[in-house]
Amino acid sequence: MFDLFKRHPDEGRSWSERLREGLSVSRERLSRPFASIVGRKALSEATLEELESALLTGDVGVPATERLLVDLRTRWKRAGADADAQALLKASLTDLLRSLESPLLVGPQRPFVIMLAGVNGAGKTTSIGKLAKWLQAQGFSVLLAAGDTFRAAAREQLEIWGKRNDVHVVAQHGGDPAAVMFDAIAAARARGVDVVLADTAGRLPTQAHLMEELKKIRRVIAKAQEGAPHETLLVLDANTGQNALAQVAAFDAALGLSGLILTKLDGTAKGGVVAAIAGTAPIPLKFIGVGEGIDDLRPFYADEFAEALIGNTPEPMTAPK
Numbered sequence: 230m231f232d233l234f235k236r237h238p239d240e241g242r243s244w245s246e247r248l249r250e251g252l253s254v255s256r257e258r259l260s261r262p263f264a265s266i267v268g269r270k271a272l273s274e275a276t277l278e279e280l281e282s283a284l285l286t287g288d289v290g291v292p293a294t295e296r297l298l299v300d301l302r303t304r305w306k307r308a309g310a311d312a313d314a315q316a317l318l319k320a321s322l323t324d325l326l327r328s329l330e331s332p333l334l335v336g337p338q339r340p341f342v343i344m345l346a347g348v349n350g351a352g353k354t355t356s357i358g359k360l361a362k363w364l365q366a367q368g369f370s371v372l373l374a375a376g377d378t379f380r381a382a383a384r385e386q387l388e389i390w391g392k393r394n395d396v397h398v399v400a401q402h403g404g405d406p407a408a409v410m411f412d413a414i415a416a417a418r419a420r421g422v423d424v425v426l427a428d429t430a431g432r433l434p435t436q437a438h439l440m441e442e443l444k445k446i447r448r449v450i451a452k453a454q455e456g457a458p459h460e461t462l463l464v465l466d467a468n469t470g471q472n473a474l475a476q477v478a479a480f481d482a483a484l485g486l487s488g489l490i491l492t493k494l495d496g497t498a499k500g501g502v503v504a505a506i507a508g509t510a511p512i513p514l515k516f517i518g519v520g521e522g523i524d525d526l527r528p529f530y531a532d533e534f535a536e537a538l539i540g541n542t543p544e545p546m547t548a549p550k
Contacts, residue, residue: 244527249537251519255500256538258287276314277302287501288470293508297321319539325504326531331513333460333488333528335369340417340425342450342457345490346443346480347464349431352492354383356464356518357426358390359526360490363516365394369423374413375400376446377430387428393523397422406430406442407449414453427458434479444483462515464490470499477510488515490526495519500538503529 249256277298284294300321305312335341343360347353354377361371373391375398377383384400391398397420399413410427417425429446432439450457463480465473473491480486489512494500503514514529 244524245533245537247522247525248517248519248527248533251495252500252534252537255287255494258283280318284501284504288499288505289501290471290474290505290508293325293501293504296325296508297504300324315539319535322504322539323531323535325507326534328511329489329503329507329514330529330531331488331515333515335364335367335424336459338454338456338459340372340414340422340454341369341459342414342425342427342454343460343462344427344429344447344450344458344484345462345464346429346484347431348433348466348476351431351464351466352518353431353464354386354390354428355521356490356492356516356526357387357428358394359518359523360516361390361394361396361426362523363526364424364426365396370421371396371424371426372413372417372420372422373398374410374425374427376406376409376428378402378404378406378409380430383428383430407446410446410450411453414450414457418454434476434483440479440483447484460487460515461485462488462490463512464492467491467494467499467502470502471505473502474505474510477506477512481510481512486512488513490514490516490518491529492518492526495525503534503538 281294281298284297285291297318301318304317304321305314308317345353345357357373361373364371371394373387373396375384375387378401388398388400397416399409399416401409406429413425413427427450429443432443434440447458461484463477463486465476477486477489489506491503491514494517506514516526517529517534518526
């Protein structure tokens with residue numbers, strides 16, 4: 230298990246450096262087509278076909294790929310033959326991703342309740358710990374609700390994050406997860422806490438009874454605090470690629486999602502899934518994660534992400550193995 234109290238080697242590096250490093254595998258795949266046009270003045274159809282293949286294998290998806298290529302051709306004709314094709318793609322990608330850019334804003338409600346859901350192994354509990362740290366850095370007090378009442382490891386992990394962030398954790402050993410949420414909101418109100426982060430057990434969208442349980446948890450939260458949950462976030466693992474779209478659709482139908490958190494972008498070749506989400510399911514992407522460090526979860530910004538994914542200039546690439 231990752232030691233939360235051990236200094237992570239990425240600490241001290243800037244976020245842009247960590248993001249660029251985390252997206253290096255995805256960036257290499259997308260940049261390879263441009264290596265063939267370094268020093269040339271024409272964007273050939275062969276290069277566009279190679280780029281299309283790179284986008285699709287990078288999990289950008291058909292709708293977003295088609296939009297990007299159409300926009301790239303338009304920009305190239307408008308800019309002229311001397312234009313930097315890679316810079317034009319970065320501009321096209323940035324515009325596409327703008328629809329996902331919507332930073333998390335804590336409203337005036339107290340406590341402000343943020344409910345998190347996701348499939349098993351997506352990194353939900355870890356994301357809650359990192360989100361708690363980020364919220365504290367914004368000046369908010371935080372309380373954690375351990376809604377995964379049946380998996381001891383989940384409670385223990387959340388309690389470790391609570392100790393790391395010096396925040397209170399409301400938990401039960403077994404029992405009704407909805408009851409934990411009710412108690413946590415009451416405790417936050419009594420303590421004058423600003424934000425409640427409500428963890429839930431991982432589940433697959435195909436598990437109908439567990440999805441119904443999730444709906445029940447949401448209803449109980451609404452009874453405990455008027456207007457809550459004020460944010461309902463789905464945590465996605467970037468390595469699932471196109472499968473993330475099906476998860477978004479299913480959880481949105483059950484809960485009415487207000488935002489997404491995309492984890493594990495570091496080391497994956499599927500960073501293009503962010504564009505796929507923008508092209509088919511434009512629910513705001515609130516945060517992205519590129520590592521195990523406590524500061525490796527940050528708000529999503531389209532230009533910053535496109536810069537890290539596409540890069541500044543074409544770099545010579547080795548042939549794929």
